Amino acid sequence: MNDTPDQRVPALKTMYRFQWEPAQAAHVLLYPEGMVKLSGSAGEILKRVDGQRSIAVIIDELKAAFGGAPLDDDVRNFLAQAQSNGWITL
Amino acid sequence: MAGLPSDISGRPLWLLAELTYRCPLQCPYCSNPVDFARRSDELSTADWMRVLNEARQLGAMQLGFSGGEPLLRHDLEELIGEARRLGYYSNLITSGVGMDEERVARFKQAGLDHIQVSFQASSEELNNFLGGTASFQHKLDMARAVKAHGYPMVLNIVIHRQNIDQIEDIIRMTIDLKADFVELASTQYYGWSKLNLDALLPTREQLRNAEAVARRYQEMMKDRMKIIYVVPDYYEERPKACMNGWGSIFLTIAPDGTALPCHAAQQLPGLTFPNVRDQSIEEIWSHSSAFQHFRGFEWMQEPCRSCPDKTKDFGGCRCQAYMMTGDATATDPVCSKSPRHGQLRAEVERIASLAGSSAPAQPLVFRNSRNSRALSPPVES
Numbered sequence: 001m002n003d004t005p006d007q008r009v010p011a012l013k014t015m016y017r018f019q020w021e022p023a024q025a026a027h028v029l030l031y032p033e034g035m036v037k038l039s040g041s042a043g044e045i046l047k048r049v050d051g052q053r054s055i056a057v058i059i060d061e062l063k064a065a066f067g068g069a070p071l072d073d074d075v076r077n078f079l080a081q082a083q084s085n086g087w088i089t090l
Numbered sequence: 091m092a093g094l095p096s097d098i099s100g101r102p103l104w105l106l107a108e109l110t111y112r113c114p115l116q117c118p119y120c121s122n123p124v125d126f127a128r129r130s131d132e133l134s135t136a137d138w139m140r141v142l143n144e145a146r147q148l149g150a151m152q153l154g155f156s157g158g159e160p161l162l163r164h165d166l167e168e169l170i171g172e173a174r175r176l177g178y179y180s181n182l183i184t185s186g187v188g189m190d191e192e193r194v195a196r197f198k199q200a201g202l203d204h205i206q207v208s209f210q211a212s213s214e215e216l217n218n219f220l221g222g223t224a225s226f227q228h229k230l231d232m233a234r235a236v237k238a239h240g241y242p243m244v245l246n247i248v249i250h251r252q253n254i255d256q257i258e259d260i261i262r263m264t265i266d267l268k269a270d271f272v273e274l275a276s277t278q279y280y281g282w283s284k285l286n287l288d289a290l291l292p293t294r295e296q297l298r299n300a301e302a303v304a305r306r307y308q309e310m311m312k313d314r315m316k317i318i319y320v321v322p323d324y325y326e327e328r329p330k331a332c333m334n335g336w337g338s339i340f341l342t343i344a345p346d347g348t349a350l351p352c353h354a355a356q357q358l359p360g361l362t363f364p365n366v367r368d369q370s371i372e373e374i375w376s377h378s379s380a381f382q383h384f385r386g387f388e389w390m391q392e393p394c395r396s397c398p399d400k401t402k403d404f405g406g407c408r409c410q411a412y413m414m415t416g417d418a419t420a421t422d423p424v425c426s427k428s429p430r431h432g433q434l435r436a437e438v439e440r441i442a443s444l445a446g447s448s449a450p451a452q453p454l455v456f457r458n459s460r461n462s463r464a465l466s467p468p469v470e471s
Contacts, residue, residue, distance in 0.1 A: 014240065014242070015204075015242040015270060017179055017203065019177060021149070021151060023101060024150030028151065030152065030179035030203075031179070031204075031242070032153060032179075032181060032203070032204040032206070032242050032244050032270070032271060033152060033154070033204075033206075033244070034152070035151055035179070035183055036105070037154060055212070069429065
């Protein structure tokens with residue numbers, strides 16, 4: 001069901017590996033011969049991008065985790081940016 | 091080597107494991123030292139396992155298995171497995187010679203993340219001439235196998251005067267092979283390629299044409315394939331930020347365990363590089379005099395010392411400074427502020443005039459054991 005934009009299910013492209021790096025105290029995206037160090041909020045969003053959860057579910061989970069803060073647009077904007085960077089499919 | 095953010099330096103983020111100098115190819119632009127045949131000693135599997143562990147603990151994330159031809163190491167599968175267990179993103183940098191589809195599958199099972207296959211050219215004849223071996227058809231097969239097994243694939247083609255005019259054919263070949271990234275890597279002039287500089291440096295006109303073609307395909311392919319094209323720095327006015335600064339994020343381990351801030355550094359005089367057989371990676375990275383030597387800015391002379399760009403380009407390449415001025419602490423002559431920049435310009439002009447003349451071209455010196463021994467005295471150990 002892809003009736004509304006928030007029902008789309010983001011997935012990380014196979015080229016990328018997402019993981020926690022203790023030495024950086026940050027999540028990172030690793031890809032052929034390169035890497036991106038992610039901000040805390042980017043890490044929290046991408047942690048939930050698994051090809052199963054829809055954008056709506058990710059937003060709900062983050063709200064629950066972060067005291068109901070109004071982060072809907074931040075999440076949508078970040079995922080749009082991640083798509084245009086080629087990190088995820090939507 | 092692209093894509094490393096600069097705000098996290100201070101740790102060896104990139105570990106380049108040069109597993110062996112042995113190689114079935116003989117490319118005349120090889121970046122291995124000219125005296126490689128005098129350095130046949132290789133680390134054991136157990137040594138490499140320890141190196142992978144120690145560097146990972148220090149924070150290394152990207153791991154390149156390189157050489158020579160890393161496929162010649164029979165413990166490669168084992169090392170890939172350990173790299174995966176440790177959490178590295180592992181890159182196999184290979185000619186494809188010595189690989190078959192079964193091995194491509196085994197690497198995947200062991201946890202290899204990415205395979206970079208090199209081509210020498212887009213025509214069988216030139217590819218096989220430059221590599222000194224009939225490898226072209228096999229490379230095509232291996233590139234297809236890499237894609238069939240679901241790896242991201244980088245195709246790397248070293249670009250120089252002998253193949254630069256075929257750049258459009260080269261790019262079309264990489265499109266046909268469905269590469270994810272294409273590195274059109276201008277030859278950098280160290281080691282073997284420095285010996286062959288007169289035959290390899292493209293002319294300015296060749297570069298202009300090649301760049302226009304590369305830009306056109308970059309635009310055309312931007313949603314499907316990333317094309318990286320960098321002009322040779324001999325034609326630049328600002329030096330490259332070589333290795334992102336000495337001892338900043340890159341750590342190379344040579345086949346015999348010598349630890350280097352870059353794979354060309356062994357030519358620099360007055361430095362004794364530590365060996366992983368004698369010291370831990372932590373001791374080497376944080377405390378060895380060789381890794382401290384050009385770290386930061388204290389070692390610089392003018393015009394680097396007071397230059398606002400020193401935090402961006404780190405004075406350029408130490409090896410290039412040494413090769414062109416005899417002083418490894420000098421400003422890289424690529425920089426227009428270097429007092430030696432004019433000499434480099436004159437050298438480039440001299441070579442360009444050779445390219446246009448009808449005089450017989452200097453024969454290429456191929457990278458093989460015979461030439462290596464003939465060109466270098468035995469190494470004292």
